[in-house]
Amino acid sequence: MDREQSPSMEDYLEAISVLARGRKVVRVTQISNMLGVKKPSVTSALKKLREAKLIEHEKYGYVELTEEGQRIADDVWQRHEVLRHFLVEILGIDQERAAEDACKMEHAVSPVTAERLSKFVDFVLSRPQGEPEWLKSFKHYSEHGNFPAECKTKCERER
Amino acid sequence: MDREQSPSMEDYLEAISVLARGRKVVRVTQISNMLGVKKPSVTSALKKLREAKLIEHEKYGYVELTEEGQRIADDVWQRHEVLRHFLVEILGIDQERAAEDACKMEHAVSPVTAERLSKFVDFVLSRPQGEPEWLKSFKHYSEHGNFPAECKTKCERER
DNA sequence: CAATACTGTTCACGCAGATTAACAGTGTTA
């Protein structure tokens, strides 16, 4: 069995998993809306995923992930979240763009890199003192083009 | 004119640019080897790029980037390098995997994110004191699973 | 239970990008 899924198939698995979280039942139209593709595309993707034993789906019925399908979906989702978190919390990218970028990057990072990045984010943010000074300083720099110390009076004037 | 290039076309442009650096002349076979595709794939890619005015190439001749083609190639290459640098210098990913990941991620990051990441890497590494302590500490942690402080005697014993 | 509205599938097709096999052009060298 070939466990490696294409970016497209990963997206389908991820979408199914996310949709399954809220409501208990997942339908073709929902997937179609979430991914911005037409329904025939969904139908044929589901056929592939069913043949790969990653979902269960009988004609005109609901869609469910198999255990293996869920595993892959969780994996993709985790990569997505690590990336998004990094982009927002550390680089200071705005929410919307971060989510977009994460959607594309999630298919490109190797497991090792995702794991390391996750550790990095934890390391930087989950410490006793909270967000370290240098990071605050970086965010200020990358948003305003200068360092906090260099503009104290200016900053105070702006308030 | 549509300036947005597909990942595949970006790869061709990047490869041509890199090859052009060493020798002065770029040939189909070189591109084919560098990208791991067969020669007919290169020929048809070159046709597309020629039509998009991103390269100059006459039948059986050498390949050259136009100004616009060079601009795009440089852009892709820069994203590649920023990512690779980040992966190696900050996350501590090994050279080979970092290069691989960068090759895939370079097509997924938005310009804004690439720019911000570049600033981040500079911010962290290009300071008077050199690599900050916390980063050394992170690398030690992510490679050995514990903190330098926690194992001083152990570390000393190992020397 | 019929009419209606919605959901899902099938089919024919398009496009991007890759491949193999066969052919064409180029250049080196005996």
Added chain:
DNA sequence: TAACACTGTTAATCTGCGTGAACAGTATTG
């Protein structure tokens, strides 16, 4: 210059993933 080795192109074909149009199944509701 003729033979040979190499480089590059063409043509036919494949796969993945998407589409619109037409059709089939399901469910709601008067």
